[in-house]
Amino acid sequence: MNIKKVFRIAGKVILILFLIIVLFLLTTTIVYHIKLNKVEKQLKDAGYYNPVSVGDHSLNVYACGNENGRHTIVALAGLGDGEMFLGWRQMTAELEKDDRLIFIDRAGYGLSDDTKQEMTPEYVVEEYRTALQNAGIEAPYLLMGHSLGGLYATYWESKYPNEIEGIAYVDGSICYEIPEEEQVDGAVLMPVIEKLGLAPFVVRSDYGRFFDIMTEEQKEQAIYMMSKTIGSSVMKDELNKNDRCFDLVWKETTTTDIPKVYISASTAYHTKEDFINDGISAESLLNIWVAPEMKDAGEDAIYEEALRLMEQRRTEWAEPYYEKLGNCKVVELPGDHVIFLDKPDECSRIIKEFIDGLAN
Template sequence: MSKKNKKKRGKKIMKVILIIIVILAILMFIGFIINSILSKGELEQIEPYGKMINVDGKNIHVNSMGNGSETIVLLPGFGVSLPSADFGPLMRELSKKYTVATIEYFGVGFSDEIDTPRTNENYTHEIRTALQKAGFTPPYILMPHSISGINGEYYASRYPDEIKGLILLDTTSTSKEVLESIPSYMNRLENIGFSIGKFQQKIGMTRLGMKLVPDTKLVKNGYTEKEISDYKKFSNHVINNTIINQSLSKANNIKETSSLDFPENIPVIKLISSETLKNMAKKNKDDGLSYHTEHLKRLGKNTSYKVIEASHFMYQTKVSEISDITDEFIDTLEQQ
């Protein structure tokens, strides 16, 4: 091919690339406009499910059901846009026997965003204050999901008299092995990921993605149409600075919690999802249980576990099974 033809071909390629860039820019601009219109006032139309509790000048949403003698406190995992809706079926089932409260952290659900660092100490202060101001009296049975296991363990370690037991829903491990597996560059990667996520959220890609991804929050799984609809709307606004700070604080919070001695008198049961077990088996090239058994070993001898055939979000599809295990666990507590 002659130099002249090569030059012509190069110009054609550059022209095609330029056209593609212009088209993408136009589409993103259109997406931004449409998303801005749809987002305006979208959440203001939805009334909080529970009480808005003032904690240090900002509001935390606490949703509760039931009036049983035992109080179960549900703590949501990372990235759950509306925990009070997400935990809906589980709350209704547990509330038949117990008092159940869901805490929506700052930056999540109906709760305000906040600039306060997302440290273990601040989370524990906010949870304790919100529960007490909402009228709940310790001791509590904490039921954290995923990353919230860190908050539950820290709370129990710092204020053991206020915690009667922990039911861990596929929670993050606080063992030394987990700490060693967190790369030093993790926060830099997460910062890049969140920057991309915020951009996608602004141009409406998050909204579009929600329509394409299969969901287990279905009426057949115990969800109401309102919970399903509200959750989807909140998911269009899930990324904010408070949530980003929560994620970036994860490694430090795990490290701090793992350095504390967990109270041996507090019983713990960990419910492990089969999905997580398979993923850990592939990663560690074993049966997948070592990740969890090392975790439980750190928490002491007063621990046990059960494997649930479900995804990481087991409470969305396995309400009855979790409820039955909760009954057995609480019966054991009362016998002690």
């Protein structure tokens, strides 16, 4: 065959593939933004939207539960969790009977406005406080933080202990010292993926199995709120600052007697049987806990390595952090990091027992 003809055919094939990709991305972009607008309208019509100005943008503050309840519980989202006012509700249903729940989205999260501001712990906590004050929600607060929300809760308590009557950490981030030369930026391509309408595929892949606790409508709403959030400028900035924030909050943490409960989930496995009973295969631990190079080492070796790394994390990072927090009761509940979706009823029981203890 003539070499020029081969190149012409190859060029046409490449052009066709390129056009197919462009058409696919154009379709996903249009469909995504149409659905996102629909979901936002649904949530606003359902009363979830209550923007509160914090200056040049607004944070969404959704209040529910017992308005005249014993405590004001302020929920602080984990990284990318723009749907907490939907996804946390099975965990908080019992709490809402006796207490007031405030779901406050950070900038860029859920129904809040995005911002280009740097998301330092100090900035985030001041925005939280400003939003609550402008919404007429007075301290004291009982903070309930998941993942990165736990980091902000710790900083808040250290800076303004008189405003906080307790903290419930739902597998909160563990803060520890990270030398500057070891700090790594965590920026990713998620803003591009979100704008092209591909984020819902990522969310469904990572969290879809946990959304069964919601109705079909809520599932769709949760997926699109998370998709919108992970494409925000704020989340990109938070990822870039992760290591620096862990180090800063560790250094700024002040030991107090304020009561705390820490639900330890993702590092609460102690035996191979713990993993198996929770349906966690050795293969699923690769890339998350165990280096992928161990894939041929055998199931037992992978489980043992994961357990070793968890024990190392507990002893070197978690236990010193609990001690530095002060008056912190640790409750182990083996499960996924999004334990509020994985085991919401068990989380609810632990937090309710903690809150009931505050009243005594």
